Amino acid sequence: MNVVHPVLSVRHVGKAFGKKEVLRDISLQVEGAETFGILGPSGSGKTTLVKLLAGIDEATTGEVRVLGTTMPKLSVLQKIGYMAQSDALYSELTAKENLEFFAALYGLKDGNRTRRIGDVMELVDLQEHLNKRVDQYSGGMKRRLSLAIALLHEPPLLLLDEPTVGIDPLLRQAIWTELKGLNRKGTTIVLTTHVMDEAGKCDRLAMIREGRLLAVDTPAGVLKAAGAASLEEAFLYYGGARP
Amino acid sequence: MRIRAIALRILRQFIHDKRTMALMFIAPLLVLSLMNLVFNGDKYTPKLGLEKSMVLYADRLASLDVDITTYSDAAEGDAALRSGEIDAFIKLEAAGPKVILEGSNPAANQAVLVVLQDLFSQPEPAEAAGGLQDAPVRPEISYLYGAEEMKTIDRYGPIMIGVFVFFFVFLIAGVSLLRERTSGTLERLLSTPLQRREIVLGYVLGFGLFTVLQALLISWFSIKVLGIMMAGSFMYVLLITLLMALTALTLGTLLSAFAANELQMIQFIPLVIVPQIFLSGLFPLDTLPLWLQRLGLLTPIYYGSEALMDIMIRGKGWSAISLNVMILLGFSLLFMALNVLALRKHRRM
Known part of the structure; x- marks a missing residue:
């Protein structure tokens, strides 16, 4: 796969809604085929940052570049697989109808569409529930279906906002294995989380709090710099809660 | 797609x-x-048009609950009727008075018919009926749109x-x-x-x-x-x-x-x-x-x-x-x- 370096670059980005500043002077880069975690408590600006990367929102200051193009840009959206924090599914439709709809939006046709729908549903272990209506799905199943939809069009960049919330540990393990597999095939993954143990599985981490970037490093690097035994401790250290 | x-x-x-x-x-x-x-229908004040030759009726109509407009000829009155300015037009033809109802509003039709009944059940002014008859004149009634049974x-x-x-x-x-x-x-x-x-x-x-x-x-x-x-x-x-x-x-x-x-x-x-x-x-x-x-x-x-x-x-x-x-x-x-x-x-x- 032809990967631009860096896949994602964020330079001095700020975002304000009216007078409320949600993000302040964020700069970071994500390289091709890595798993990049954005770690922070709720309300820290993680979701806003992901929306800027996904091109849904526009930065107030600074510049976001995705795959070499300044965002927001419509043509780049085809190359992004986005999974929102809320399960954006049509609950009165079946899983298959939801998948067919999004597949059509991404321009997947006939045979390819059917094949991809089969592939992604197998990946999230929902193939038996393909023809079930989404309002009969459990919370975890909806989460997995959302993930499946994000993977449908085989995007080189995945933006996942809290992808594993409400998924049981066993399946979470399986999904992580799959994500790592995608990494190996060249897919770049950016995900947000507030679960520390999950953050440890990322190649690199960005810690944000109250809209500011605290640190960007590998999990091991973060621990070392903070002189902490766990990511949780390190997070508290960067947040200024511990001297 | x-x-x-x-x-x-x-x-x-x-x-x-x-x-x-x-x-x-x-x-x-x-x-x-x-x-x-x-x-059900409701009370409505009908708008009548009179051809100039029928202006004799104006006095008698004035005592009834009705708005009157006078037109100089039949064509002008017909046009007013078609555009919905009036509910009915009364003109004089060889056979006697002729009434055309606009007809699209049943409440208006009803009101016009009530007025007509009052109008023509009274003795005729001598000139209008040619000065010959005492018997009430029966106007010919027709509808532009709609119908009687609307x-x-x-x-x-x-x-x-x-x-x-x-x-x-x-x-x-x-x-x-x-x-x-x-x-x-x-x-x-x-x-x-x-x-x-x-x-x-x-x-x-x-x-x-x-x-x-x-x-x-x-x-x-x-x-x-x-x-x-x-x-x-x-x-x-x-x-x-x-x-x-x-x-x-x-x-x-x-x-x-x-x-x-x-x-x-x-x-x-x-x-x-x-x-x-x-x-x-x-x-x-x-x-x-x-x-x-x-x-x-x-x-x-x-x-x-x-x-x-x-x-x-x-x-x-x-x-x-x-x-x-x-x-x-x-x-x-x-x-x-x-x-x-x-x-x-x-x-x-």
């Missing part, structure tokens, strides 16, 4: 949501049937067909886009390479196909089952109903941008729907203050109702409704453009 995908999705959502389907299809039929049973529902039916289509499509389209916004699917759509106008066109196509069925059913039921008067072309009725649905759809989705939840969408009914119904011609507009009449000219339902009455009661064709068609189309296009703009709030490009 993406537009088709959205349209297909909307159709599938409808098929799964039986209750909403029932609301779209059955509720209008129920209410129309009920109205058919309930409606019922109140025939008058209100066309308006209500339009109103129901408008009301239900407005509500359901508005709520359906609102739910996309609140459930996060709109944001999800905007994270795909879908253009904003494709979303709007997809909605128009999806709901459009659905409302074709709705318009067909409601019009067919009103005309064939309820037997509401139908003098014109069924295709024109369908065209107008569809255009009203299109206007309602685009206005509904537009206004849903200003509602935070379903209940707030319902709150638009007294603000947007009910005033339009009052100004649609369901009630006589002549008695309203001028500014309020003018306000009626800004409402889509007014144009739809007017066109439907022209088709169904007066049997008029394209030349009578073409302006209304253009105006309804104009409303739809304007609302569609505003919808595309309103989506900018969620994604700039």
Whole structure:
């Protein structure tokens, strides 16, 4: 796969809604085929940052570049697989109808569409529930279906906002294995989380709090710099809660 | 293809949501049937036109509850009748007085007939009857539109067909886009390479196909089952109903941008729907203050109702409704453009 370096670059980005500043002077880069975690408590600006990367929102200051193009840009959206924090599914439709709809939006046709729908549903272990209506799905199943939809069009960049919330540990393990597999095939993954143990599985981490970037490093690097035994401790250290 | 995908999705959502389907299809039929049973005529002051040669009757008419206009010749009076300025025109022909009723409003017809009975049951002024007869003159009565046996529902039916289509499509389209916004699917759509106008066109196509069925059913039921008067072309009725649905759809989705939840969408009914119904011609507009009449000219339902009455009661064709068609189309296009703009709030490009 032809990967631009860096896949994602964020330079001095700020975002304000009216007078409320949600993000302040964020700069970071994500390289091709890595798993990049954005770690922070709720309300820290993680979701806003992901929306800027996904091109849904526009930065107030600074510049976001995705795959070499300044965002927001419509043509780049085809190359992004986005999974929102809320399960954006049509609950009165079946899983298959939801998948067919999004597949059509991404321009997947006939045979390819059917094949991809089969592939992604197998990946999230929902193939038996393909023809079930989404309002009969459990919370975890909806989460997995959302993930499946994000993977449908085989995007080189995945933006996942809290992808594993409400998924049981066993399946979470399986999904992580799959994500790592995608990494190996060249897919770049950016995900947000507030679960520390999950953050440890990322190649690199960005810690944000109250809209500011605290640190960007590998999990091991973060621990070392903070002189902490766990990511949780390190997070508290960067947040200024511990001297 | 993406537009088709959205349209297909909307159709599938409808098929799964039986209750909403029932609301779209059955509720209008129920209410129309009920109205058919309930409606009765009411008191109305008729507007009479007199040919100059009949001016002798003016004195006698003055004592009755009636508005009189005098016309210098028969052609002028006929024109006034056709444009709806007067409810009936009395002229003198060789065989005697002749009365033509406009005929599209049963309440007006009734009132005119009552006045005529009073007028002609009194002894004739000598000159009018040629100075020979003492016996009451029997005027020849005919109808320009409608017919003697026209019922109140025939008058209100066309308006209500339009109103129901408008009301239900407005509500359901508005709520359906609102739910996309609140459930996060709109944001999800905007994270795909879908253009904003494709979303709007997809909605128009999806709901459009659905409302074709709705318009067909409601019009067919009103005309064939309820037997509401139908003098014109069924295709024109369908065209107008569809255009009203299109206007309602685009206005509904537009206004849903200003509602935070379903209940707030319902709150638009007294603000947007009910005033339009009052100004649609369901009630006589002549008695309203001028500014309020003018306000009626800004409402889509007014144009739809007017066109439907022209088709169904007066049997008029394209030349009578073409302006209304253009105006309804104009409303739809304007609302569609505003919808595309309103989506900018969620994604700039």
